[in-house]
Amino acid sequence: xxxxxxxxxxxxxxxxxxxxxxxxxxxxxxxxxxxxxxxxxxxxxxxxxxxxxxxxxxxxxxxxxxxxxxxxxxxxxxxxxxxxxxxxxxxxxxxxxxxxxxxxxxxxxxxxxxxxxxxxxxxxxxxxxxxxxxxxxxxxxxxxxxxxxxxxxxxxxxxxxxxxxxxxxxxxxxxxxxxxxxxxxxxxxxxxxxxxxxxxxxxxxxxxxxxxxxxxxxxxxxxxxxxxxxxxxxxxxxxxxxxxx
Numbered sequence: 323x324x325x326x327x328x329x330x331x332x333x334x335x336x337x338x339x340x341x342x343x344x345x346x347x348x349x350x351x352x353x354x355x356x357x358x359x360x361x362x363x364x365x366x367x368x369x370x371x372x373x374x375x376x377x378x379x380x381x382x383x384x385x386x387x388x389x390x391x392x393x394x395x396x397x398x399x400x401x402x403x404x405x406x407x408x409x410x411x412x413x414x415x416x417x418x419x420x421x422x423x424x425x426x427x428x429x430x431x432x433x434x435x436x437x438x439x440x441x442x443x444x445x446x447x448x449x450x451x452x453x454x455x456x457x458x459x460x461x462x463x464x465x466x467x468x469x470x471x472x473x474x475x476x477x478x479x480x481x482x483x484x485x486x487x488x489x490x491x492x493x494x495x496x497x498x499x500x501x502x503x504x505x506x507x508x509x510x511x512x513x514x515x516x517x518x519x520x521x522x523x524x525x526x527x528x529x530x531x532x533x534x535x536x537x538x539x540x541x542x543x544x545x546x547x548x549x550x551x552x553x554x555x556x557x558x559x560x561x562x563x564x565x566x567x
Contacts, residue, residue, distance in 0.1 A: 398448050406444025413439025438486055445482040446503070450475035465511045469504050476503020 417435025421428040453471035457463050463471070480499025484491035533541070 398451055401451070402444040402448035405447040406440040409443025410436040410440035413437075438483060441486060442479045442483045442499075446475050446479035446499075449478040450503075465508075468511060469507045472507035473500045473504030476500045476506075479503070 414432045414436035416439075417432035418428050420426075420435070421431035424431075450472060453474050454460055454463065454468075457467045457471055477496045477500035480495035480497070481492050483499070484493070484495030487495075
């Protein structure tokens with residue numbers, strides 16, 4: 323039996339040059355150490371901290387959500403600006419026609435008219451919206467409440483329009499546009515309550531006639547009877563022609 327020489331045993335006083343050998347003379351193979359799998363730090367952090375998704379969600383809400391005051395203001399400004407833009411377009415067209423009739427400068431005259439109409443339209447719509455909201459909403463308002471709200475909105479619009487034309491026009495504009503707003507709302511409410519459209523359709527001046535469901539059903543039944551009679555006459559004619567052949 324040969325003695326196994328290790329790195330710590332020295333026979334001749336010198337350290338062996340190579341690794342320890344066995345009886346067969348081959349060096350034993352050392353197993354490679356296996357390191358544990360490394361995980362992503364982000365996954366570990368999110369798994370270790372269950373409140374991380376909630377924190378991220380709160381941060382997103384903090385960035386995307388707006389304060390209630392800004393939301394309410396935008397709900398008034400955006401529709402008012404849209405109505406004002408439509409009024410400005412109509413004002414520019416009317417201003418251009420008026421400039422041609424008066425032999426004025428078309429661009430300047432139509433621009434001034436568009437600015438005035440934009441101010442009137444946007445201020446009236448915004449003030450009316452706020453007044454309706456102050457009275458409790460469109461559904462909870464009476465007809466007289468709507469007249470008052472429209473009068474207030476008309477007065478505010480007239481005041482804003484008067485400021486564009488000079489301080490002397492503020493009070494006359496406020497009075498005139500208050501009357502126009504209240505009067506227009508009163509007339510519109512009266513016409514809508516009396517079903518003016520239905521009465522016009524039922525009058526002799528209307529080119530069409532409104533029909534109830536029963537009247538329309540009866541008209542269809544009469545047409546079906548006429549169609550059945552025509553089909554019966556055609557069948558009789560066909561039978562007569564076949565009999566002659």
